Amino acid sequence: MKVAVFGTQVQEEFLPVLRQFFRHLNDKGVEIDIYRPFDEFLAREMHFTPHVDGFFSSHEDFSPGVSFVFSIGGDGTFLHSFLTIRNSHIPIVGVNSGRLGFLADIGRDQVIDGLTSILEGQFTMVERSLLEVTLHGAPNFEFNYALNEMTVLKTDSSSMINIQTSINGEFMNSIWADGLIIATPTGSTAYSLSVGGPILAPDAANFVINPIAPHNLTVRPVVVPDHYELFLRVEGRGNQFLTSLDSRSVSVPLSTTLSIRKADFRVRTLHLPGQTFFQTLRNKLMWGADNRN
Numbered sequence: 571m572k573v574a575v576f577g578t579q580v581q582e583e584f585l586p587v588l589r590q591f592f593r594h595l596n597d598k599g600v601e602i603d604i605y606r607p608f609d610e611f612l613a614r615e616m617h618f619t620p621h622v623d624g625f626f627s628s629h630e631d632f633s634p635g636v637s638f639v640f641s642i643g644g645d646g647t648f649l650h651s652f653l654t655i656r657n658s659h660i661p662i663v664g665v666n667s668g669r670l671g672f673l674a675d676i677g678r679d680q681v682i683d684g685l686t687s688i689l690e691g692q693f694t695m696v697e698r699s700l701l702e703v704t705l706h707g708a709p710n711f712e713f714n715y716a717l718n719e720m721t722v723l724k725t726d727s728s729s730m731i732n733i734q735t736s737i738n739g740e741f742m743n744s745i746w747a748d749g750l751i752i753a754t755p756t757g758s759t760a761y762s763l764s765v766g767g768p769i770l771a772p773d774a775a776n777f778v779i780n781p782i783a784p785h786n787l788t789v790r791p792v793v794v795p796d797h798y799e800l801f802l803r804v805e806g807r808g809n810q811f812l813t814s815l816d817s818r819s820v821s822v823p824l825s826t827t828l829s830i831r832k833a834d835f836r837v838r839t840l841h842l843p844g845q846t847f848f849q850t851l852r853n854k855l856m857w858g859a860d861n862r863n
Contacts, residue, residue: 571689572601572635574626574660576651577608577642584667585616587678588642591665592620594685603633605654608642629656636660638688638840641674645760648673649816652717652837661695661838663688672759675850676842684842693840696772698756699796700833703815708822715833716815718757722804722828723749723782723812725821730785731806737798746785749812752800752830753778756837759854767791772839772847777832800830 573595580588595602603624612618626632632655639662641651648664648671655662664674665681676684687693701716724731733745753762755770758778763769767780768791779800780791794800804811810821813828841847852858 571637572603572623572633574603574605574632574636574639574655575608575620575622575642576605576639576647576654577611578647578650579608579611579615580642580667582616584678585618587667587681588612588616588620589618591640591642591681591685592622594682596621598689600689603636626654629654629658632658634658638663640665643667643674645671645673646817649717653713653816656713657715657835659835659838661840663840672850672854673756673839675845680842687842688840692843694843696839696841697836698772698839699754699775699836701752701754701777701815702831702833703813704829705813705822706827706829708826711815711818711820714815716757717754717837718760718816719751719753719762720828720830721749721751721761721782721812721814722802723814724806725808725810725812729807730783731804731808731811733781734803734805735779736801737794739801742779742792743789745781745789747781747783747789749782750802751778751780751782753780754796759851762791768793769851796832798831802828802830 602622603626604622606625606627639660641648641662642665651662665676666674701720703714703720730746733750735742751762755772755774758770762778762780765782767778775796776793777796778791778793781789809824812819812821
């Protein structure tokens with residue numbers, strides 16, 4: 571078996587866990603490819619050089635023979651790993667080097683048991699839908715897919731923007747706001763959640779349309795089936811607005827319009843035995859911390 575290890579950086583206190591992680595894979599005879607910038611970081615900052623069999627720097631030199639990708643870090647690192655491997659359909663396993671995350675949900679005290687379960691095939695697979703975003707009237711993103719969300723935002727700190735929103739060719743609403751989020755079920759626990767959006771289960775077949783600080787308080791988040799196609803046109807006093815896919819953003823002319831639909835591929839993630847989305851919700855959101863609940 572061959573696996574890939576992706577990361578950007580880790581804190582020094584995580585190093586003993588990382589040493590155990592690589593040692594366990596080496597002891598099991600697993601071939602390891604590592605993200606070259608992560609390997610260089612470990613050597614330079616942690617003075618640790620794991621035994622590996624190969625390197626990759628992007629999707630272009632990523633080995634198709636890899637069975638799993640282990641993302642070492644947090645949810646941001648998980649998103650970065652998806653951008654690196656892209657649509658290879660290779661399952662991503664999130665190993666959290668800090669606090670419990672929604673994507674990187676294997677904690678540092680679960681790493682060895684988690685590795686054992688994964689190598690023995692004891693896991694469940696969750697396929698997560700993506701957004702495909704096309705810009706009309708401006709250069710498109712080089713990789714125009716988002717796992718969490720796409721947003722349109724005003725570029726200044728004063729006037730709002732007016733987002734003309736249509737669904738399947740039918741006008742839905744003219745939304746005066748600081749911006750608008752279109753979130754996947756995965757992204758429902760990210761930016762969308764922070765501005766009052768609903769939580770969706772990862773396998774829900776829906777998207778969330780969520781305004782950011784709307785002028786009219788009757789404008790509320792809307793959940794729509796993910797086979798719908800959305801179309802956005804932005805008006806405002808400025809000449810540009812900001813559009814983003816997950817962590818990547820770019821300013822585009824106000825004349826730019828956007829179409830958003832479900833991508834024709836999914837991202838595959840793993841869950842360990844006894845580890846569920848709702849268990850993660852309880853831990854992350856501290857449900858039950860109040861002993862009255």
